[in-house]
Structures are given as structure tokens and as C-alpha cells.
Amino acid sequence: MYARELHPERQKEAMDGLLCAGCSGPAARDERGMLWVLPLLDDAEDTVWEGVRTVILPMCKKCSAKATQSCPRLRDGHVELRVQEAEKIGVRGTLYPRPGEQGESDPDALVLYGSPDEPFVIARQIVRELRDVTVVAFVAAVP
Numbered sequence: 001m002y003a004r005e006l007h008p009e010r011q012k013e014a015m016d017g018l019l020c021a022g023c024s025g026p027a028a029r030d031e032r033g034m035l036w037v038l039p040l041l042d043d044a045e046d047t048v049w050e051g052v053r054t055v056i057l058p059m060c061k062k063c064s065a066k067a068t069q070s071c072p073r074l075r076d077g078h079v080e081l082r083v084q085e086a087e088k089i090g091v092r093g094t095l096y097p098r099p100g101e102q103g104e105s106d107p108d109a110l111v112l113y114g115s116p117d118e119p120f121v122i123a124r125q126i127v128r129e130l131r132d133v134t135v136v137a138f139v140a141a142v143p
């Protein structure tokens, strides 16, 4: 349930306030930064986590322990990160053609703040870029 796409209003509110994905309480912080648990990508071994862009919310300690047991996407492998900086860089949402333009809308576009596309996107999720990242744990899929 934790890595699933949240309801847009909830994602935006929680991502804006850096609230835990599980309980909406404050996310865990220590001297290395805030706690993020991300599912591994397909080519996980080559993934550079520094600067990764994500719509996934941070977590508190308690929920991260639960989520890595119970969430299928995280059980398939995950990485636990501590992040010093997580700037909001844009949104994911539906990008519509400009007035007078032909073409299809893009249902899952990443639009950065300040982009000329910004007025034409209906934002579904806030995207943050994770910087000054410490990889705390790297857990491969259990076969």
C-alpha cells in the first residue's frame, strides 16, 4: 500500500509537508537527513540515487519497518536512503496540448517548475529531487 499511487490531494499535501507515506506523521530525520524507502528500479545495480526524482513520500521509522515487510513492491527489493535536501522541482500529471495545437494529451508527463509547459499540466503529484543522499541499506529481492 505504501508505494502505490496515492490520491492526488493526499500526495500533494503530504509531499508538500514531507509527511510519512504510511501514517501522515512527520517523516524520520537524523543527522544524515530524512528517511526515504524506494523500490528498486529494473537496472538497480547501476542506479545512481543521488539526484533521483521521485513522487514517493518519505517515511517515519515505524512505517518503514512495516512497509518493507508488507508492501509487495518494496519486498521485491528496495533501498533505504537518508536525504539532506529534497527540493520540489516539478509535478507529474496530464499535459494537455496548447490551445490551437493538435495532438494527444500526455497522461504521465513530468513538468518542471518554470517550464513553458507548466500552464498546460494538471498536476497529480509533486516531484522532489533527492540530493546529498546516503544509502543506508540496499535490500535485493528475496527469490
Ligand SMILES: [Zn+2]
Pocket (backbone or CB within 6 Å): 020, 021, 022, 023, 024, 025, 059, 060, 061, 062, 063, 064
Ligand atoms: Zn509513518
